[in-house]
Amino acid sequence: MQFDVYENKNASTKRRFPYLLDVQAELLDSIGTRVVVPLAVETESKEIILSQLMPVLPVQGQNHVAVTPQLAGIPVRELSSQVENLSNFRTEILAALDLLITGV
Numbered sequence: 115m116q117f118d119v120y121e122n123k124n125a126s127t128k129r130r131f132p133y134l135l136d137v138q139a140e141l142l143d144s145i146g147t148r149v150v151v152p153l154a155v156e157t158e159s160k161e162i163i164l165s166q167l168m169p170v171l172p173v174q175g176q177n178h179v180a181v182t183p184q185l186a187g188i189p190v191r192e193l194s195s196q197v198e199n200l201s202n203f204r205t206e207i208l209a210a211l212d213l214l215i216t217g218v
Contacts, residue, residue, distance in 0.1 A: 116140055117207065119153065119173050119198040130154060133173050134193070135180060135200065137211060148193060151185045151207075153178035167213050169206040173198050182210040 118136045122128040131152035138149040156170055156177040170177050174197060200207065212218055 115196070115199070117199055117201045117204060118196045119200060120150075120196055121194045122152070123192060123194050127152070131181065133178060133197065134188075135171070135207070136193070137185065137207060147187045147189055149185060149187050150193075151210075152181045154181050155179075167210050169203070169210055171200055171203055171206070173200075180207065180210060182214050185211075185214070 116136060116139055120134045120136065122131050122134050131154055133153040134150040135153055136148050136150055138147075153171065153173060156179050167182055168179050170179055172178070
């Protein structure tokens with residue numbers, strides 16, 4: 115579901131990006147893939163944080179940076195169980211996606 119957060123099951127990336135944020139609209143549930151934005155622990159992120167492009171979001175009581183430039187499509191079967199929903203941060207998340215895709 116859009117704005118759900120999942121634990122990252124990928125062994126090669128889960129240390130750097132412990133969570134994945136689903137940003138895909140539910141309208142497209144039937145296609146078998148989801149577009150996700152990796153979430154990095156704020157203190158471990160070495161990227162330059164541009165506040166609008168890479169908003170800081172709370173997951174499980176800890177701040178994480180949405181690494182929007184690294185969004186990717188993954189098969190639904192690669193998602194684990196949902197740990198949180200960030201619908202309350204819809205405005206910030208969509209602003210980051212808009213900036214990445216349209217430059218606005």
